[in-house]
Amino acid sequence: MSKAKKIVSSKPFIMLVWVLVLVAIWEMGAANMEKTKRTPENVLPHVSQIVASVFSDKMVSNSQTATQIVWSSAEATLERAFIGFLFGTIFGFLMALLMKLSGLVEKTIFPYLMLIQMIPIIGMAPIILAITHDIGTSRIVIAAILTFYPVATNTLAGLNSVSKEKYELMYSYAASKWTIYRKVLIPSCIPYFFTGLKISAPMAITASILVDTLQGDGGLGCMLSQSLKHAMSIYVFWQIVFFSAFVGILSSVLMGVIEKRVSPHMRADRKRRKKV
Amino acid sequence: MSEMIKEREVEREVEIKIDDVCMSFKDNNSNDVQALNRINLAIKKGEFIALLGPSGCGKTTLLRTIADLLEPTSGKVRISGMTPKEIRLQQKFGIVFQNPVLFEWRTVKKNVELPLEIMYWSKVERKKQADRMLELVGLTKFADHYPKQLSGGMQQRVGIARAFGIKPNILLMDEPFSALDEFTKEKLHDDLLKIWRETNKTVIFVTHNIQEAVYLSDKVCVLSPHPGRLSAVVEIDLPRPRTIGMKDSIQFTELVAKVRNSFEGGSL
Numbered sequence: 001m002s003k004a005k006k007i008v009s010s011k012p013f014i015m016l017v018w019v020l021v022l023v024a025i026w027e028m029g030a031a032n033m034e035k036t037k038r039t040p041e042n043v044l045p046h047v048s049q050i051v052a053s054v055f056s057d058k059m060v061s062n063s064q065t066a067t068q069i070v071w072s073s074a075e076a077t078l079e080r081a082f083i084g085f086l087f088g089t090i091f092g093f094l095m096a097l098l099m100k101l102s103g104l105v106e107k108t109i110f111p112y113l114m115l116i117q118m119i120p121i122i123g124m125a126p127i128i129l130a131i132t133h134d135i136g137t138s139r140i141v142i143a144a145i146l147t148f149y150p151v152a153t154n155t156l157a158g159l160n161s162v163s164k165e166k167y168e169l170m171y172s173y174a175a176s177k178w179t180i181y182r183k184v185l186i187p188s189c190i191p192y193f194f195t196g197l198k199i200s201a202p203m204a205i206t207a208s209i210l211v212d213t214l215q216g217d218g219g220l221g222c223m224l225s226q227s228l229k230h231a232m233s234i235y236v237f238w239q240i241v242f243f244s245a246f247v248g249i250l251s252s253v254l255m256g257v258i259e260k261r262v263s264p265h266m267r268a269d270r271k272r273r274k275k276v
Numbered sequence: 277m278s279e280m281i282k283e284r285e286v287e288r289e290v291e292i293k294i295d296d297v298c299m300s301f302k303d304n305n306s307n308d309v310q311a312l313n314r315i316n317l318a319i320k321k322g323e324f325i326a327l328l329g330p331s332g333c334g335k336t337t338l339l340r341t342i343a344d345l346l347e348p349t350s351g352k353v354r355i356s357g358m359t360p361k362e363i364r365l366q367q368k369f370g371i372v373f374q375n376p377v378l379f380e381w382r383t384v385k386k387n388v389e390l391p392l393e394i395m396y397w398s399k400v401e402r403k404k405q406a407d408r409m410l411e412l413v414g415l416t417k418f419a420d421h422y423p424k425q426l427s428g429g430m431q432q433r434v435g436i437a438r439a440f441g442i443k444p445n446i447l448l449m450d451e452p453f454s455a456l457d458e459f460t461k462e463k464l465h466d467d468l469l470k471i472w473r474e475t476n477k478t479v480i481f482v483t484h485n486i487q488e489a490v491y492l493s494d495k496v497c498v499l500s501p502h503p504g505r506l507s508a509v510v511e512i513d514l515p516r517p518r519t520i521g522m523k524d525s526i527q528f529t530e531l532v533a534k535v536r537n538s539f540e541g542g543s544l
Contacts (some may be wrong), residue, residue: 165377168345173373173394173442175366183390187381265422266379 023047045234050242053235060233069223070239073212077220080136081208084143085201091144092151092200093193100159100185110156117149124266125211135215140213143204148202151196158192159185191266194259201255202248209244216272220244281296291478292319292342294392297351299337299504310503311337312348317497317506318349324472324479326489326496328535334484336450342480343369343448351432363445367395370439370477372452376431378423385410385419388438395442409437412471429460441470447472447479453488462520465491469518488530491518498538508538 007013024046033044053066060066099106101213121142129138162185170180212221221239227236260266299312311334319325327335340346341353355363363369378387388406397405410416413433421517423431432452439447453461469492472479483489489496493512500507514522522528531536 031282163375163377165373165375166379169371169373169377170394171345172343172364172369173391174367174395179394185396187379190381263381265383265424268425275509 002099043125045238047126050235050238053233054239060236065241066233066235069236070220070243073218073220073223073240074247075244076136076218077208077212080139080219081143081204084140084208085139085147085204088144088147088200088204089151089197092196094150095148095152095157096155096159097181097270099156106156113149115151116145120147121207121210125214129211129214135217135219137212138214139208139211139219142207146203146207147200150199151193154192154196154199155189158189160193161164162188190263191259196257197255197259198252201251205244205248278344278439286437290318291321291323291356292317292480293354294318294338295341295352295354297338297341297348297353299334299341299346300349304416312341313503313505314351315504315506317509319478319480321478322476324493325481326493327480327482328484328486328489328496329499329504329539330484330501332504333499335484337500338499339448339450339480339482342446343371343506344372352518354371367391367442370442370444370447372435372439372447372449374431374454375429376423376435378431378434380423383420383422384426384434385414386485387423388441391438391442405441406437409441410434411441412474413437413467426446427460429456432456432464436464436471437469440477443475444477445454447477447480449479451482454483455483461488466518466520468492469516470475473517486532486535490514490528490535491523496535498535500539508535510535512540 026044030044030046044182055067061069064072084217095109099110104218124144124145125138128141129135132138166184166188167180170184176208209219209221209224211224213225215222220243223236224240227233227240294315294317297312297315298310300308300310303309315338321366329335337346341348341426342355342360344364345467353360355368379390382390385403385406388409389402392402407416407419410419413436415430415433415437418426418430421435426434432455439449439468453464456464465488477482479490479493481492490512491514496510496512497506498510499505510531514527514531
């Protein structure tokens with residue numbers, strides 16, 4: 001492959017092109033809005049204006065700049081998302097193990113778990129809030145519910161991916177069931193488990209933000225709807241949008257980083273064999 | 277008289293006895309399919325036995341009844357007077373499949389150590405044994421590599437090192453080299469014979485390759501299909517150690533012809 005071709009097909013280059021294309025489309029939209037003579041800031045500000053607002057000292061509420069508002073409300077949202085994610089992960093993993101251990105559990109529980117996934121969270125959230133009576137708890141519960149399913153299904157797929165020959169080999173060693181789980185099944189499902197985590201981490205954050213919008217008790221989602229309603233500043237709105245997107249992507253990438261840390265064989269280069 | 281006694285001492289004791297083993301399966305239309313029909317075979321300790329035949333002749337099925345992976349429909353298998361299950365529970369089987377069946381998250385060395393962990397060997401003993409086995413298969417330098425970094429031939433070598441590493445009484449090999457290219461295969465044949473000579477285990481080697489069977493074994497058990505039956509046992513009296521040059525000898529060619537002619541059904 002020629003050098004130029006290599007650069008063009010490299011991952012960072014493709015990402016850069018994507019970012020540039022998106023910014024270009026955005027700017028076209030923003031320029032058009034300006035022409036309509038509406039106050040542009042209230043509809044679609046330029047990217048540069050949003051970036052500038054991040055570093056601006058202008059107070060948009062009684063005592064806080066736009067950036068300070070984002071940071072202070074992010075804390076509650078992300079903390080709850082994280083706790084929910086943690087619970088969902090643990091339950092999802094254990095449920096996958098349980099389904100693997102017992103075919104009966106798999107047959108009776110698994111199809112119905114899918115139903116939970118089909119209920120839109122926007123419908124589920126008020127119900128959970130009504131049950132828990134606490135916005136913090138319901139953030140955790142909803143984040144956990146959304147995390148649970150991708151983790152459980154992917155982990156189960158991983159547990160079921162073990163080849164017949166591996167079982168036969170373990171059988172020939174007269175290995176106990178516990179040994180087979182510990183030495184074969186659980187290590188085998190780790191890549192699948194992380195696939196589940198990569199899907200559910202951003203979902204947990206989305207869920208937590210969404211629950212915020214239900215009650216005016218702080219949090220990113222709450223600020224999001226307030227900034228729209230009260231015209232506090234459109235920049236708070238856009239900052240939250242970008243911040244959430246960024247944190248969502250970051251959470252997924254983080255899962256990938258953790259995966260590589262815990263499974264060193266994934267770091268080993270397939271093509272470049274060490275010269276010996 | 278004394279000579280006769282000596283003769284009997286030299287004679288190796290029978291380790292595996294296969295008595296009238298029959299095996300039938302139900303096919304998709306629930307008709308009985310006879311995979312094995314009245315197999316009788318005695319295998320001596322330390323012998324290298326090939327089970328040879330075309331696909332569908334039941335050679336793998338026979339291996340699996342010895343390994344306690346299948347229960348024969350009738351007849352019995354005895355190993356040193358015990359059932360295959362008892363031998364398996366004593367962890368005396370080493371198995372090598374056609375696929376290397378390595379555990380991709382473990383290094384080469386850790387793969388060899390895996391069965392030893394299950395058998396509660398001490399850490400020091402495990403390491404020592406794994407090093408020794410990897411040296412035997414010539415993979416010492418690759419001990420800390422992961423399976424996916426190795427070629428197919430090297431991966432199968434790890435599988436062999438692992439199987440011999442547990443000090444089994446019986447080595448069961450199910451077409452271990454059939455996925456490899458000819459050059460790698462020849463190299464692995466010699467490696468396998470070297471390890472076998474040094475460890476002196478009973479080996480049962482399933483293959484559909486006549487040359488391979490003749491080159492490796494003491495006896496070639498020829499199985500014919502429909503129903504799977506033992507049609508001949510051909511003694512291979514080529515001297516040991518075997519060398520690649522023997523494949524060009526008249527004796528080798530004659531033995532190959534003899535084995536080929538002993539297939540029943542004539543479809544070969």
